[in-house]
Amino acid sequence: MTDSLTKRDQPDRSKINMNQDYEVHYWTKHLNVSKEELQKAIDKVGNSAAAVRKELAV
Numbered sequence: 001m002t003d004s005l006t007k008r009d010q011p012d013r014s015k016i017n018m019n020q021d022y023e024v025h026y027w028t029k030h031l032n033v034s035k036e037e038l039q040k041a042i043d044k045v046g047n048s049a050a051a052v053r054k055e056l057a058v
Helices: 021-031 035-045 049-056
Strands: none
Touching (some): 021 035, 021 049
């Protein structure tokens, strides 16, 4: 996702940025996991959304 909320570019959904509250909110809802579960998956496989989905078996 883009870092600026004012940009009209397509958000980059291929990476998960745990430093952006709105991204954490999106991904925890989208993957139906807690913030802690999301962080553990990212720590294990990196911030690639595809890798995190695979790790969480979503």
